[in-house]
Structure formats: C-alpha cells, structure tokens
Amino acid sequence: xxxxxxxxxxxxxxxxxxxxxxxxxxxxxxxxxxxxxxxxxxxxxxxxxxxxxxxxxxxxxxxxxxxxxxxxxxxxxxxxxxxxxxxxxxxxxxxxxxxxxxxxxxxxxxxxxxxxxxxxxxxxxxxxxxxxxxxxxxxxxxxxxxxxxxxxxxxxxxxxxxxxxxxxxxxxxxxxxxxxxxxxxxxxxxxxxxxxxxxxxxxxxxxxxxxxxxxxxxxxxxxxxxxxxxxxxxxxxxxxxxxxxxxxxxxxxxxxxxxxxxxxxxxxxxxxxxxxxxxxxxxxxxxxxxxxxxxxxxxxxxxxxxxxxxxxxxxxxxxxxxxxxxxxxxxxxxxxxxxxxxxxxxxxxxxxxxxxxxxxxxxxxxxxxxxxxxxxxxxxxxxxxxxxxxxxxxxxxxxxxxxxxxxxxxxxxxxx
Numbered sequence: 001x002x003x004x005x006x007x008x009x010x011x012x013x014x015x016x017x018x019x020x021x022x023x024x025x026x027x028x029x030x031x032x033x034x035x036x037x038x039x040x041x042x043x044x045x046x047x048x049x050x051x052x053x054x055x056x057x058x059x060x061x062x063x064x065x066x067x068x069x070x071x072x073x074x075x076x077x078x079x080x081x082x083x084x085x086x087x088x089x090x091x092x093x094x095x096x097x098x099x100x101x102x103x104x105x106x107x108x109x110x111x112x113x114x115x116x117x118x119x120x121x122x123x124x125x126x127x128x129x130x131x132x133x134x135x136x137x138x139x140x141x142x143x144x145x146x147x148x149x150x151x152x153x154x155x156x157x158x159x160x161x162x163x164x165x166x167x168x169x170x171x172x173x174x175x176x177x178x179x180x181x182x183x184x185x186x187x188x189x190x191x192x193x194x195x196x197x198x199x200x201x202x203x204x205x206x207x208x209x210x211x212x213x214x215x216x217x218x219x220x221x222x223x224x225x226x227x228x229x230x231x232x233x234x235x236x237x238x239x240x241x242x243x244x245x246x247x248x249x250x251x252x253x254x255x256x257x258x259x260x261x262x263x264x265x266x267x268x269x270x271x272x273x274x275x276x277x278x279x280x281x282x283x284x285x286x287x288x289x290x291x292x293x294x295x296x297x298x299x300x301x302x303x304x305x306x307x308x309x310x311x312x313x314x315x316x317x318x319x320x321x322x323x324x325x326x327x328x329x330x331x332x333x334x335x336x337x338x339x340x341x342x343x344x345x346x347x348x349x350x351x352x353x354x355x356x357x358x359x360x361x362x363x364x365x366x367x368x369x370x371x372x373x374x375x376x377x378x379x380x381x382x383x384x385x386x387x388x389x390x391x392x393x394x395x396x397x398x399x400x401x402x403x404x405x406x407x408x409x410x411x412x413x414x415x416x
Contacts, residue, residue: 024225047300078122084114087122090129097390100122102133110192113151127151128198133360141358145172167199174206175359179394182206197227204236210363210391212400213243231261236366241401247275264360265293270300275372279308292369304336313339330364331416337367342379349385361389369403374414383411 076086087233090108109126127148134144155165163340170185189199200223203258205215217240221235230404234253241250251272257264270286273279283304287297288307306316329352337345347369352361368377374381386392386404395406404413 022365025279078116078119080119081115083112083122085118086112086115087125090125099136101132102129102136105129106133113154118158120125120155120165122149122163123155123158124162124168127155127168128164128171131168131359135363145175148172161192162195163189163199165189166192167196167202170199170206171202171359174202174209174362177353177358177362177390179206179210179390186230195226196234197223197230200226201230201233201236204233204240204396205362205366208236208239208243208369209362210394211369211403213240213369213402216240216246225346229260231257231264234260235264235266239366239370242271242370243366244367247272247372274307279304291340299331299335303338308337317341317344330360334366334367337376338373341377343378343381346378346381346385350388353389358389374403377413386411386413 036208038180048057071114078087086108090105090112093352106126109122109129112122113126116122123159130144130148132172134141134148148168152165152168152172155162156169166185167189170182170189173179173182173185179180183203186199186203187205189196190203193199200219204220204223206212207219216235217388218238220233220237223230224237227233234257238250238253238257241253251269254269254271257267258269267288269406270282270284270289273285274282280416283300286300286304290300293298302316302319306313317339322330329348332348333345336348349361349364352358352364367373368382383392386395392406392411393399393405395411400406404411
C-alpha cells in the first residue's frame with residue numbers, strides 16, 4: 001500500500017477538505033464561497049504540508065523514542081475525523097525526549113481514544129508514549145508503565161494483528177527481565193509488520209543487552225534501511241559496532257547522529273579518539289561535550305585523570321560517586337565500568353533493578369560488551385548478576401552470547 005493510498009484509507013484528505021471548507025466558509029451560507037476545485041487543491045496542499053512535517057520530525061528521535069510509524073497499518077482506522085486529527089497531531093510531539101512534548105502527545109492521544117474507543121492505532125501509540133514518558137520520570141513511573149501496558153492490551157483486543165502494540169508489550173517485558181516473553185512479543189510484532197522500524201530497534205536493544213551482538217547488528221541494520229534518519233537506531237548501531245571492536249563504524253554512526261540531531265543526549269565523539277590511543281583529543285572532546293550538555297566537565301575530568309594515571313582511580317571514583325545525587329544512575333555506569341570497577345557497576349545495576357527501573361537497566365547493559373572495556377567481564381560479580389536478571393537462563397535455552405559461555409550452572413565471560 002502506498003503512502004497516499006494509506007492517507008486516503010484513513011480519510012486524511014476528507015479531514016483536510018473539511019477543515020479547509022470550514023475555513024473558507026462552505027459551512028456558512030452567509031460567507032463568500034470559494035470554488036470547490038480550489039478548496040480541494042488547498043486540502044491537498046495541507047496534507048502535503050503535514051506529510052513534510054511528519055517526515056522531517058524523524059530526526060528528533062532520542063533514547064527509546066519511537067518514530068512515525070512506517071508500517072502498512074493493519075490497525076483499525078477510525079471514521080471519527082476529530083479523533084484522526086488528534087492522532088496525527090500527536091505524532092509530531094512524541095518523537096523527542098522533551099517532557100512537555102510527551103505530555104502534549106499523551107493528552108492528544110487520550111482525547112483520540114475517548115472519541116473513538118476502537119481506534120487501535122491511537123491505543124498502541126498511547127501505549128508507547130506512556131512507556132517513553134515513564135522511562136524519563138523519576139517518580140510515579142510505575143503508573144505510566146501500567147497505563148502503557150493496558151493501552152497496548154486494548155489495542156491488541158481491538159486488532160490482534162496490529163504489530164506495533166505487540167512490540168510495546170515486548171518493551172514492557174524487557175523491563176521485567178522476562179526475556180522469553182519479550183522476544184516472543186517482538187518476533188510477533190516483526191512477523192506481523194516487518195517494515196516497522198521501532199519493533200526492529202527494540203529487538204536490537206534486547207539482543208545487545210543479552211550480548212548477541214552479531215544478531216543485533218543484523219536487526220539494527222534492517223531498521224536503518226527502513227528509517228535512515230532514526231537517531232536512536234544509529235546510537236544502538238554504534239554500541240554494537242563498539243562491542244565488535246569496529247570503532248570506525250561506531251564513529252560514523254555517532255557522526256551521523258550529530259548531523260541528524262545535534263542535541264541527541266548520548267552523542268559521544270570522544271570514544272573514537274580514546275580507542276585510537278589519543279588521550280589528549282579524547283579528553284578535550286569529552287570535556288567539551290559534557291560542559292555543553294550539563295554545564296560541568298567534572299565526570300570527564302575525573303575519568304581521564306584515572307585513565308592517564310591508574311594510581312588516581314580511587315580518587316576519581318570518589319569524585320564520581322560524590323556527585324551521584326545530581327546524576328542519573330545510568331550516567332554512572334559507563335565511567336565506573338571504564339575504570340574497571342565491575343563490582344561497583346553491578347551494584348549500580350542492582351540499585352536500578354531494586355527501584356523497579358528494569359527498563360533503564362536493559363537500556364544500559366550494552367556498555368558491558370564494549371571491546372575496549374571487555375576485561376571487566378571476567379570479574380566474578382558479572383555471572384552472579386547475569387543469573388539474577390535471568391540472562392543466564394535465556395542463554396541456556398537459546399545458546400551462548402558472543403562473549404560468555406554457559407555450561408550447566410557455570411557462566412564464564414571474557415574476551416572470546
């Protein structure tokens with residue numbers, strides 16, 4: 001189905017025509033009338049403008065954000081023109097991590113499903129926005145996760161073949177470390193609609209977290225082909241390339257993000273210089289990046305102080321932990337892991353898990369497989385943690401990940 005066929009099926013042209021008719025006075029017998037041909041032409045131009053806005057908004061994807069759905073749209077359309085308008089408007093808001101925009105998207109989608117309770121696509125998108133918004137919240141996130149799960153179930157109740165709703169459930173199960181269920185949901189979502197970049201992205205996130213790097217690369221490259229402008233796909237590709245030791249490809253992905261979305265929160269162009277052995281350039285870039293993002297270069301300064309002189313590691317770790325309250329736990333993981341503090345890294349993962357922030361744990365696990373820091377995988381704290389979050393059980397059923405080996409109750413990880 002072509003994009004314009006899809007628009008026609010959704011009555012988008014009728015919505016635009018109705019809006020234009022009202023604007024030019026066709027619903028008012030006392031108003032001067034505009035020729036109908038001109039009205040239709042204006043309506044088409046309005047739709048084209050909306051299409052352009054939807055396409056250009058893709059570059060604002062960030063963290064676990066979803067992009068405008070590129071699927072064949074098996075979800076039930078709606079005959080309610082007002083609900084459709086609200087749905088279309090919401091799609092320009094939930095692309096980025098700005099909380100006010102996410103709140104606006106939530107409001108619009110709630111209005112849409114209130115007007116048409118059988119609007120499956122609106123329910124599925126409401127589910128995704130709830131999960132995204134909950135992810136960035138420090139308080140009451142459980143409410144949004146629950147609402148997201150319920151909205152996804154409602155979408156599936158209306159249309160069991162709407163893949164995107166199953167993908168959202170996969171995201172929920174990932175946050176519960178229910179890897180088997182998560183993969184089943186994501187595989188079903190992709191089978192129902194193999195052209196949905198979000199479903200492929202989220203499966204790629206799960207595969208990287210579990211350590212199946214080669215599989216993750218294949219899935220993420222497929223997502224990239226579907227949506228070359230999706231910044232978060234590029235970010236996940238960079239993590240997979242780093243795990244493979246392909247630092248040049250990782251750098252290209254980061255540079256692409258910089259071109260697409262300079263404000264993307266996870267841009268780190270210092271890594272390639274570090275991996276190449278150029279500490280001076282790496283520190284300069286890292287400090288400038290942190291200063292731009294947070295107004296301070298404290299973390300980068302502490303990290304590179306220890307990288308230059310390992311005898312300063314304890315001092316650097318103290319500095320990093322002393323600022324823990326002003327940082328998200330996710331932001332502590334990478335520097336602690338890079339400094340070789342495997343036990344402390346695991347404790348920070350446990351803290352997130354114990355606060356029911358499983359999705360944040362999953363979102364951060366990819367750092368563990370980086371080829372530059374892989375020596376930390378041999379620490380005895382890691383196998384214990386992998387058992388706790390059900391990763392080892394998944395490996396026993398589905399085969400060894402790229403850098404760990406499971407033999408009965410024994411789990412060994414390292415630089416294979």
